[in-house]
Amino acid sequence: MAEQKQKVTDEQLKQYLPDLPSGPLDIYRKQASFDWRRMKLAYDNLNTLKLKNDIWKFMESNPLFKHTEATRVLDDERHITTKRMYTYYNEKFLGFEKIIEDPQAFQAESEALFMFDSSFAVKVSLTFRMFSNAIQGNGQSHHYHLLEAAEKAKIGGCFALTEVSHGSNAKGMRTTATYLPEKRQFVMHSPDFEAAKFWVGSLGKCATHAIVYAMLVSKGKNHGLHTFVVPIRDPTTLKPYPGVIVGDIGEKIGLNGVDNGFVMFNNYHLPKEAALDKLGGVDDNGDYKTPFRDPSKRFGAALGILSGGRVHITAISTYYLQKAIVIAIRYSAVRKQFGPENAAEETPVLEYQQQQIRLFPYLAAVYAMKIFSVWLSTVHINMTIKNLSGSSDNSAAALGMELHALSSAVKPLFGWTSRDGIQNCREACGGHGYLKASAIGDLRNDNDANCTYEGENSLLLQQTSNWLLNVWARRDKLSPEDSPLGSLNFLQDADALLKEKCPWTTTEEFMEPKNLIHTYKWLTAYMLKSTAETVHKLRSQGKDNFTAKNESQALQAVTLSVVYGENYVLNHFYKTALEQEDVNCRQALLNLVSLYGAFLLEKHLGTLYIGGYLWGAAGAGLRAALLAGCARLRGDALALVDSLAPPDFCLKSILGAADGQAYKHIQSSVMTYPGAMSRPEWWRDVVYWESYAPSKL
Amino acid sequence: MAEQKQKVTDEQLKQYLPDLPSGPLDIYRKQASFDWRRMKLAYDNLNTLKLKNDIWKFMESNPLFKHTEATRVLDDERHITTKRMYTYYNEKFLGFEKIIEDPQAFQAESEALFMFDSSFAVKVSLTFRMFSNAIQGNGQSHHYHLLEAAEKAKIGGCFALTEVSHGSNAKGMRTTATYLPEKRQFVMHSPDFEAAKFWVGSLGKCATHAIVYAMLVSKGKNHGLHTFVVPIRDPTTLKPYPGVIVGDIGEKIGLNGVDNGFVMFNNYHLPKEAALDKLGGVDDNGDYKTPFRDPSKRFGAALGILSGGRVHITAISTYYLQKAIVIAIRYSAVRKQFGPENAAEETPVLEYQQQQIRLFPYLAAVYAMKIFSVWLSTVHINMTIKNLSGSSDNSAAALGMELHALSSAVKPLFGWTSRDGIQNCREACGGHGYLKASAIGDLRNDNDANCTYEGENSLLLQQTSNWLLNVWARRDKLSPEDSPLGSLNFLQDADALLKEKCPWTTTEEFMEPKNLIHTYKWLTAYMLKSTAETVHKLRSQGKDNFTAKNESQALQAVTLSVVYGENYVLNHFYKTALEQEDVNCRQALLNLVSLYGAFLLEKHLGTLYIGGYLWGAAGAGLRAALLAGCARLRGDALALVDSLAPPDFCLKSILGAADGQAYKHIQSSVMTYPGAMSRPEWWRDVVYWESYAPSKL
Numbered sequence A, B: 001m002a003e004q005k006q007k008v009t010d011e012q013l014k015q016y017l018p019d020l021p022s023g024p025l026d027i028y029r030k031q032a033s034f035d036w037r038r039m040k041l042a043y044d045n046l047n048t049l050k051l052k053n054d055i056w057k058f059m060e061s062n063p064l065f066k067h068t069e070a071t072r073v074l075d076d077e078r079h080i081t082t083k084r085m086y087t088y089y090n091e092k093f094l095g096f097e098k099i100i101e102d103p104q105a106f107q108a109e110s111e112a113l114f115m116f117d118s119s120f121a122v123k124v125s126l127t128f129r130m131f132s133n134a135i136q137g138n139g140q141s142h143h144y145h146l147l148e149a150a151e152k153a154k155i156g157g158c159f160a161l162t163e164v165s166h167g168s169n170a171k172g173m174r175t176t177a178t179y180l181p182e183k184r185q186f187v188m189h190s191p192d193f194e195a196a197k198f199w200v201g202s203l204g205k206c207a208t209h210a211i212v213y214a215m216l217v218s219k220g221k222n223h224g225l226h227t228f229v230v231p232i233r234d235p236t237t238l239k240p241y242p243g244v245i246v247g248d249i250g251e252k253i254g255l256n257g258v259d260n261g262f263v264m265f266n267n268y269h270l271p272k273e274a275a276l277d278k279l280g281g282v283d284d285n286g287d288y289k290t291p292f293r294d295p296s297k298r299f300g301a302a303l304g305i306l307s308g309g310r311v312h313i314t315a316i317s318t319y320y321l322q323k324a325i326v327i328a329i330r331y332s333a334v335r336k337q338f339g340p341e342n343a344a345e346e347t348p349v350l351e352y353q354q355q356q357i358r359l360f361p362y363l364a365a366v367y368a369m370k371i372f373s374v375w376l377s378t379v380h381i382n383m384t385i386k387n388l389s390g391s392s393d394n395s396a397a398a399l400g401m402e403l404h405a406l407s408s409a410v411k412p413l414f415g416w417t418s419r420d421g422i423q424n425c426r427e428a429c430g431g432h433g434y435l436k437a438s439a440i441g442d443l444r445n446d447n448d449a450n451c452t453y454e455g456e457n458s459l460l461l462q463q464t465s466n467w468l469l470n471v472w473a474r475r476d477k478l479s480p481e482d483s484p485l486g487s488l489n490f491l492q493d494a495d496a497l498l499k500e501k502c503p504w505t506t507t508e509e510f511m512e513p514k515n516l517i518h519t520y521k522w523l524t525a526y527m528l529k530s531t532a533e534t535v536h537k538l539r540s541q542g543k544d545n546f547t548a549k550n551e552s553q554a555l556q557a558v559t560l561s562v563v564y565g566e567n568y569v570l571n572h573f574y575k576t577a578l579e580q581e582d583v584n585c586r587q588a589l590l591n592l593v594s595l596y597g598a599f600l601l602e603k604h605l606g607t608l609y610i611g612g613y614l615w616g617a618a619g620a621g622l623r624a625a626l627l628a629g630c631a632r633l634r635g636d637a638l639a640l641v642d643s644l645a646p647p648d649f650c651l652k653s654i655l656g657a658a659d660g661q662a663y664k665h666i667q668s669s670v671m672t673y674p675g676a677m678s679r680p681e682w683w684r685d686v687v688y689w690e691s692y693a694p695s696k697l
Ligand SMILES: Cc1cc2nc3c(=O)[nH]c(=O)nc-3n(C[C@H](O)[C@H](O)[C@H](O)COP(=O)(O)OP(=O)(O)OC[C@H]3O[C@@H](n4cnc5c(N)ncnc54)[C@H](O)[C@@H]3O)c2cc1C
Pocket: A159, A160, A161, A162, A166, A167, A168, A169, A198, A199, A200, A201, A252, A255, A260, A449, A452, A453, A454, A455, A456, A458, A459, B335, B337, B338, B339, B349, B352, B353, B354, B355, B427, B428, B429, B430, B431, B432, B434
């Protein structure tokens, strides 16, 4: 890939990235210090650019993918999302072989889909990926006919782990699958509504099969959670089978194109082959067999299949913020309000310091996130391919562990960064940002789910901190093999490091990426050390492990995991920036690294002081660096979002179109909204209100 | 009122606050250290309790106010909101006289309405209050027939200030009203769509009249922005008048029961009487007359009428967070997940430290906000009554100024606190919090508007900081009369204060309200001083006032205003807590004061260090106080939300009902959602997808 990057010509880039329409944004575009097309190469390549372009061209030419002003009623939203899914899938833009050729393509396809519509993208991923992944990971050769049927879209899958009363605590699930050796069958049963599978995406209306997690019971013994592939609806009629009570869970805060559903099993009989028992299960007699010696390992491996979801969410959060920041910055460049006294024209709000500090740190963040999530996805795919092909070696376990810890930190970090960034974008657009047609509200509502599914954010962070605390205990014995991704580098010379005091005080010093990165190293090591000390103190007070862990979460373990994630992302961003061939892009990215670093660190000022790294008024220097970093970005901001922006028909925002004609788009949107200009049908209930509320006056 | 409070008996309280249903929440309810009914008296009295009870009883008995599971399409949502408005208004629960008798009743009515539905409450307030207030404030006796017509609901008003391209900068408005002396008429005109009045609540479908802000032009001279009362639609047919192009602006992120609209005037002729010219206007000849010597004062006075809106929003933000925190804490008490090894039952998530720190500081905040906003509303109403009755004296100007500065700080502060608190509530409810029926999403979407309307938050804060900077310049000459509300008390002995260093280090010291309040005094004075210094420095570098102000906003002036607001709210909370008769309520409130103070201060740790107040590891003591304050609240949390909770039919949340039966409510909601259990109409598009997307396989 690196080689290919060097050879990319302007003509090639232009092929997939056409000129942007000239207009009121030109004045900012001209100020950019770099070429917005070339900037794409920080996280894209010609192959991914082409793929996205092909997908978008297809969508744009298809009437099913046309935008309508008014929100559809729930059922219509599900309907069109489903039709879009099949229509898109049918085109087979990205087969397995192409992913092997260029793993980055996986993320590019996902970006193309999410940029258009998140429900649509989620449906595609649930129906055609998650189901098959689970079978590939847990199933055996006699299950492979299901893969083929799914591949041909003759059946549709879904993934049913969560129950009404148990989500995070998977071990508490109460759905049972009891083996009957005389019939070679399992009986699947939900004891009550609280044990109903719930939240299952695509189960509400469409799925014909579900991957169900249930307690495997045989010969009176509960062997823990296992996966089963369970027929739910007849693929030829979409009618549920007897013994299955299935329904839709109704409206959600967002993602309403996805039919999340619930299902209860009423002594539902399944052939023995329903068990996806590669990692463990019963033989015909009902005796339990597993290739693992330690059964808890089996559970871990079975859940490990879920890590792909977490990796994907780091990318999904990024897409949402990416769209929001494009909208807010383009609009801020054309929205003029106030200005110096006696000025001929008002000032674009992008010029105001307060507007900049609300937006620019998130612009920097989105570049960091983009670069990181593309990379993480590639790492994950390469790992999966290795595992599937059986060519994984000893180092695979360490990599799997580190990837688990890292993604468990970064998924929450990105979900929350997008949450806060999108909200800032919303507010920064003033009143018009509150129009549904600004598109920011939906981004917020859809991203919200990222903070919860695939592991509730706060709980995921426990996974990371638990791992880090274990690492800390054996830090003297660590070798590079323990950290193939290098996320533990901050532990190098930790003891000496923690004795350091910050040598920097000036704005310039705090703008230097190297210094910020060094400070982060200190911060990460300090958070780990102090969290370990807190846990230790609580234990030595006689508290049990559960209590000690619980009482060291807030402001300690949770922050530790976040800081560990931030530290890695920042380092990775810096490294990638330095690697850029193009000198202008490199410098622009380094400015973003500086701003992102100062922005992150400023949130931890208190800790830097408490831990003794900062002293006196040095923190003021860091704050000044944050402000100066924002100011420096002013001229580049527009080109930076042009580079991130999807085509207008994907962005679907009246404020963020590439032509900068926000007011014209507001007018046209408002005027075409159904019924906007007509008297309401119910006008009589205004004029003759006394007819239904008899006057007492 | 104070006297009345003393006499309140348990029987009286029970009359309006019936027993809560027994169930899984009992175990927490029993732990409370105080009586949840009596706690109401911290911000309610028997009169307000009765009023709310009467209103809710009426609603509950009326089929129009019944909840439905599925979101209505936009037009239906407007329809039912409008019918509810007239039906409610017709009951005349609260006349002007009753407000004079007990100004707190105004807020109690507003609470009763917002607790049920925010669009409905906003419609009532726009149609029946804002329009009349504007006429009362700006109009003359010949306008009073409109007040009567509005009072009888024969006409419906709205308030049209914002234009498409101008909102915050009102001086930039471009709608004109040109006087024609020969006809004694004004010609109202919108030069283009960018000058269309936009966002006007209730104008989209219903309003017959609008208060329009337009540039008054006479004899070729522009006299600036003036108000006019403008007929929009025929009250007998609801058809727009010729010359008026009026429409609906379509869907918004929230508040979709309110029909926000736009209007353009096409050389629309109005009688001279359309001018609301008490504060300034033209005579029959077109010569300009105003009782103000300084015309900028007229503009200020005309805009001053808007301050009531800001005051109201401090209350509205509080209502939203109030509902959200009730939902999240009740649900956290019944949601069990994980637990100590080998425990018989799982642990309610309310017990986890990380859950507590996400919720309890906002529980404390909501009490502070509630107490403050009730008080602020009373102050504002008393001031308005004084002004209307002409009995206002010299001190009125100072009070008006301080109220403007204070409300301009607290409106953003509360809008943002609710924003962040509601989001925490959403996430703290895990997956089920993402169900629409949890009701938290709508609270977030509705509250979002509070950050923008009645003054974009960041810009409002400029009003406050500008005032404070002026005050700082003349701080040696201040007298108590400059600050009738005492918001400038932090300036007492500021110079000595700013030399102090924090004498506290232990958890207990940082939990003591007096100490937290003293620290806040330091912080407020420090922020003012350092912001003044920054502005001064920028000016001395030769920057003009506009630039110097702009470049001292982020991390300085904006924070200053927020801190000034926080300082006042915290002090007011403390004072009110100390005043409580009931010793148990008093102690519980003091615990909340402590937690609220620690929570606020912790966010400013960096500044406390940079300014030299904190040193060494003292900040760790403050953080420990925050955690200890959360832990201390555990037993009281449920009773605290019971006291805040509206009846279930208002809360409309499957997670937050008073009986604690979250899973039963989830089941019943899911099962009654229209179509939840049926096969979709479009099932053929799943089974026969190849019919519309021909297979290429
Ligand atoms: C849009 C959406 C789609 C989904 N799709 C699917 C799907 O397709 N298939 C599927 O199986 N599931 C799905 N889910 C369910 C999802 O995976 C779970 O909701 C998620 O894992 C969170 O679990 P929970 O709901 O049990 O949260 P809970 O665990 O109930 O969380 C509630 C609160 O308790 C806190 N808490 C819980 N335990 C602890 C502890 N030990 N310490 C501290 N705090 C604690 C949490 O931090 C949180 O604040 C979906 C959910 C959503 C919102």
